[in-house]
Amino acid sequence: MTQGGSTGVRLAFLGVVVVALFSALFARIWYLQVLATDEYQVQAATNRVRLISIPPIRGRILDRNGVVLADNEFVGVVTVDPTQVGAERDRVLDELELLTGESRDLMAARLDDPAADPFAPRTVAAGLDENTLELIAERALPGVKASFEPRRVYPQKAFAAHVVGYVGAMPEGFLEAHRGQGYTLNDRVGRAGIEDLFEEELRGRPGVRKVEVDRQNRVLRILGEEPPQNGYDVVLTIDIELQQAVEAYLALGLRDARQKISPDSDLFFPAYAGAAVVEDVRNGQILAMASYPTFDPNWLVDGLSSDLYDLTFNDPFSPGRLNNRAIQGLYPAGSTFKLVTAIAGSRAGVISPRGRYEDVGYFDVPGDCGTGCRFNNAGKAIMGPMDLSTAISRSSDAYFYSTGYKIWALPGENQWAIQDTARQFGFGSDTGIQLPFEKSGRVPDDEVKRVLFESRPDVYLTEDNVVTWVPGDNINLAIGQGFLTMTPLQLTNAYATWANGGTRFAPNIVDRVQTREDAEPEIVTDFGPRITDVLDFSDIPRDVINEGLAGVTRVRRTAYGVARGTASGAFELWDNAAYPISGKTGTAQAEGINKALARPKEDTALFVGYGPTNDPRYAVTVIMEEAGFGGDAAAPVVRNIFDALRRLEQNWAEPEDLPLETPQPVTATCPEIPRTLLHGGAEVFVPEGCPYGTPLPVIGTPSDGEPAPSPAGSGG
Amino acid sequence: MLHTSAPRRTLHSPLRYVDWTLPLVAVAVSVLGVFMNYSATWRLLEFNGGDVLFFARRQAIFVVIGVGVMVLTALLDYRVLGEFHRQIYLGLLISLAAVLVFGREVQGARAWFQLPGFQLQPAELGKFALIVALAAYASRSEGEMDLPALFNSLMLAAVPMVLIFLENDIGTMLIYAAIVMGMLLVAGARVSHIVVLTIIGALVVLLVFNSSRLVGRDLLGERQQERLTAFLDQSSNQGQANYNLNQSQIALGSGGLTGQGWLKGTQTNLNLVPEQETDFIFTAVGEELGFLFGSLPLLLAYLFLMSRMLAAARLAGELFGTLVVVGVLSMFLFQTFENLGMTMGIMPITGIPLPFMSHGGSSIITAFAAVGLVVNVRSRRFARD
Structure with a gap:
């Protein structure tokens, strides 16, 4: 139908x-x-439609109290577009020389810079005032633009330079790796430190403006605009006042060391470099981090002039100025590593904490092993009888050589007790701090040694070395020498872990990322305490080790006589009653030759301390390259830093309470050893009633497993 | 050839009277649409480091879903809809009112329900509800509408239209108006009534544009007004709307007789035409495929679709079916003319998508469902109850 x-x-x-x-x-x-x-x-x-990128304003970097470490200032700049200046180039440069006072040759060089984006305008002069900018704009020179542009500025100059980092010209490949994020070839991007790692947060997102232009590329009208989103502020955990004090004390400490004569070479110590770290042991926050020699990041923002370039890169007496030695410097731990050995030895059952050990100035590897079986104390000092606590305070090498050997001789996996303990404390792996290019160091074992030897046989296989893990390797490792390397931050964090009772944090140097508002910033990312591991110290003689560490900074009477701590000289005038400090010195032999001075390297001086001893709040490490004894060179610097800490911590709020195990106060729970027993010469002696009084088996004694408790024991 | 088991069809089987050309042309146009979606977006996606196929793949999925929906709407006897037209109309009003309260605001229009994974625009589906309700009511007049019937029909349409106006969705409201006009014309409204209605409509438009002077309050936003009037004064050099219009015409014009080649249009690649994968998709066709291979065949395809719908309306078994098809035809006619006219600078700029071509699930699925409905009506012209 x-x-x-x-x-x-x-x-x-x-x-x-x-x-x-x-x-x-x-x-x-x-x-x-x-x-x-x-x-x-x-x-x-x-x-004639063009898309113009509107750059966002880069976020600031602030210290824990809001002090600005990195900011932007607006500076008057003149740019010349090389595609438009054309034949009038000479006239333009002449006029600009008159107007700006900048050298014509310099401006020509900047205009011809082969590294710059060939189609983008080049900055030929900067730092001009408003008046000059107006004069230039009135001349209407072809391709010339005068405007105010933001420029990165670091108001604290060299202070905290290694942490804050700097912005600079884009590295090769950056543009390709960040396609679609609105970068242009002339953009300054973070190249080091926080500026680098937090580039994305600090930068923000550029906006786009769609404009119609005439033949001269002059904007006729705006067709549309998407505003930029400005970068976020990054708030650090460091306190800039403390940072300034730490950097100053480190520099002064190095200067003092340079005025001392090395007993090894009879020459002045070079002492050209060092690092210092201050960590809050209660939450893993880094309060200060210094590296010497240092630099001013403001130098690098516009590219280095040739003088500054030489100073930065070619100064033979300040090598690696841009390196942050606190996280990139790899050092042997030296005697500071004895804490690890003490813990490993106690766990493996080869240390009797109150047991008497006779330090004869050296340790001989038992059995027939040809030459190189005798390991001497530093300076071949003979220290006499001691227990674990005194061995730590006085830094007896022989005691720990013996421990290292005994651990090596253990059967099965216990042989690797030192390495296992070291890894538990974070040696050999990144700490996870929010800084780029962190080095992880090396905890050596047979596998590491094999790989090392196979990769560099020319270096390592010169002597009669063997590729297997021999007693000498473990003995060297026991006092922090040999193939072990670590960063100052790792050492600080390890002692912080010990001081707070076993909580290992991933250290935080960034507290939070927030929007840029002065009144009520909105928090974008909050870095709370990050716990990476919790160590169990219940099965080791914590009191004895703590007593030993506390004894490093003082002179005390023990059952074996007066124990003069290795840093007692540096802390002689320190008020140890009101603010007791524990710590450990280290004097690490450095391999190789100082190239600038053409002589063998001097020892690296280390000191790591924490305090107050009874309820630790801060761990402080100072490492000074080629500066001699840890107790002489590094310990005074740590003492000075604690002085600053005592003053400044009055201004700080108590950190949030974390449910951590609180460390026990250092009071010997074991009874005083009767004087009559002191000359017994027993290798192993454990008094009755002591919490560590369980008799321990000792390798190589006939009464293995059942040592005689007799005071007069077997000979020794 | 052996026909051992040829299906036995009765004379009244709907399958015998299916108009296959209508869905085939619709699918062909939408396949071109997928290619043009790719052409309009790949450059920007690549620049932003995205997946260059993102929009094309999405559109292809929409087309597949659309074809499925078309089959479903063609199978279900359309006369069932007529029986439930009261419930359908009531549902339309409730969902339109609900979206005003619970809806999500997109570019100033509160017209969408946010459902997990996609957005639902009740006014889209509502087009069918209005068509069915109006067809059911108007078919009672049997081709001769007196004034009360006309008035009632207008009221029937006015209520949802006011709701959509309140949602700030002017484009969809205009489509509703076009549907109502077309249906009332065919349903038997007198010529004099239609003339009067047109005059009233013109007055309303004048009132709306000058509302700030007459009522003291702007009924249209500034941007809306600018978009709607930009085509009247194209020499003006001001504003975003005129920019859109200029770029769109440059794109079409520079395509010339044979086009610049697929993926080679400079206007398209430089992303100079705004909203090119949605409202301005035709500019990509015009620029890259030109007059001979793009604009002309596409216009002919749309003209063919309209003519088949007119035939279906004429052939429908009853006035209700005719009016349903006329409603769909009016919808397509208005959308196609308005969208193409806008890109060519002879109609105001409104956010009305081009059926089967513009990117978007709602638009594609509605268009295919409408084709299914037309096929449905035509195939059942001899069907018995």
Whole structure:
């Protein structure tokens, strides 16, 4: 059935409407695409629409109290577009020289910089005032633009330079790796430190402005705009006042060391470099981190002048100025590693904490092993009888040589007790701090040694070395020498872990990332305390080790006579009653030659301390390259830093309470050893009633497993 | 050839009277649409480091879903819809009112429900509800509408239209108006009434544009007003709307007779035409494929679709079916004319998508469902209850 009559007529009318409307469309498209196409093709070819990126304002870097470490300032700059200046180049440069006072040659060099984006305007002069900018704008020189542009500025100059980092020209490959994020070739990007790692947060997101331009690329009108999103502020955990004090004390300590004569070479110590770290042991926050020699990041923002370039890169007496030695310097731990050995030895059952050990100035590897079996104390000092606590305070090498050997001789996996303990404390792996290019150091074992020897046989296989893990390797490792390397931050964090009772944090140097508002910033990322591991110290003689570490900074009477701590000289005038400090010195032999001075390297001085001893709050490490004894060179610097800490911590709020195990106060729970027993010469002696009084088996004694408790014991 | 088990069809089987050309042309146009979606977006996606196929793949999925929906709408007897037209109309009103309260605001229009994974625009589906309800009511007049019937029909349409106006979705409201006009014309409204209605409509438009002077309050936003009037004064050099219009015409014009080649249009690649994968998709066709291979065949395809719909309306078994098809036809006619006219600079700029071509799930699925409905009506012209 078909619709007829009236409906049919009406449908026909609708059909007419359809045809009419489509005729209009056909007519119009015929006009556009056939009749007028030439005109439109010209318009398409000269379409003068440009997309202009609006750069976001880079976020600031602040210290824990809001002091600005990195900011932006607006400076007057003159840019010249090389594609537009053309034949008038000479005239433009002449006029600009008159107007800005900048040297013509320098401006020409900047204009011809082959590294810059060939189509982007180049900055030829900067730091101009408003008046000059207006004068330049009035001249209307071809391709010349005068404007205010943001420039990164570091108001604290060299302080905290290694932490804050700097922005600079884009490295090769950066643009390709960040496609689609709106970077242009001339952008300054974070190259080191926080500026580098937090580039994305600090930078923000650029906006886009769509504009119509005339033939001279002058903007006629704005067609649309998407505003930029400015970068976030990064708030650090460091306190800039403490940071300044730490850097100053480190530099002064190195200067003092340079005025001392090395007993090894009878020459002045070079003492050209060092690092210092201050960590809050309660939450893993880094309060200060210094590296010497240092630099001013403001130098690097616009690229280095040749003088500054030489100073930064070619100064033979300040090698690696840009390196953050606190996280990138790899040092042997030296005697500071004895804490690890003490714990490993106690766990493995080769140390009897109150047991008497006779230090004769050296340790002989038992059995026939040809030459190189005798390991001497530093300076061949003979220290006499001691227990674990005294061995730590006085830093007896022989005691720990013996421990290292005994551990090596253990059967099975216990042989690797030192390495296992070291890894538990975070040696050999990144700490996870929010800084780029952190080094992880090395905890050596047979596998590491094999790989090392196979990769560099020319270096390592010169003597009669063997690739297997021999007693000498473990003995060297026991006092932090040999193949062991670590960063100052790892050492600080290890002692912080010990001081807070076993909680190992991933150290935080960034507290939070927040929006840039002065009143009520919105927190974007909050770095709370990050616990990487919890160590169990219940099975080791913590009191004895703590007593030993506390004894490092003082002179005390023990069952074995007066124990003069290795840093007692540096802490002689320190108020150890009110603010007791524990710690450990280290004097690490450095391999190789000092190239600038053409003589063997001097020892590296280390000191790591924590305090107050009874309820530790801060761990402080100072490492000074080629500066001699840890107790003489590094310990005074740590003492000075604690002095600053005592003053500054008055201003700080108590950190949030974390449910950590609180360390026990250092009071010997073992009874005083009767004087009559002192000359017994027992190698192993454990008094009755002592919590560590379980008799321990000792390798190589006939009464293995059941040592005689007799005071007069077997000979020794 | 052996026809051992040829299906036995009765004379009344709907399958015998299916108009296959209508869905085939619709699918062909939408396949072109997928290619043009790719052409309009790949450059920007690549620049932003995204997946260059993102929009094209999405559109292809929409087309597949759309074809499925078309099959479903073609199978279900359309006369069932007529029986439930009251419930359908009520559902339309409730969902339109609900979206005003619970809806999500997109570019100033509060017209979407946010559902997990996609957005639902009740006004899209509502087009069918309005068509069915209006067809059911108007078919009672049997081709001769008196004034009360006309008034009631207008009221029937006015309520959802006011709700959509309140949602700030002017484009969809205009489509509703076009549907109502087309249906009332065919349903038997007198010519004098239609003339009067047109005059009233013109007055309303004038009132809306000058509302700030007459009522003291702007009924349209500034941007809306600028977009709607930009085509009247194309020499003006001001504003975003005129920019859109210029770039769109440059794109079409520079395509010329044979086009610049697929993926080679400079206007398209430089992303100079805004919203090119949605409202301005035709500019990509015009620029890259030209008059002979792009604009002309596409216009002819749309004209063909309209003519098949007119035929279906004429052939429908009853006035209700005719009016349903006329509603769909009016919808397509208005959308196509408005969208193409806008890109060519002879109609105001509104956010109305081009059926089967513009990127978007709602638009594609509605278009295919409408084709399914037309096929449905035509195939059942001899069907018995």
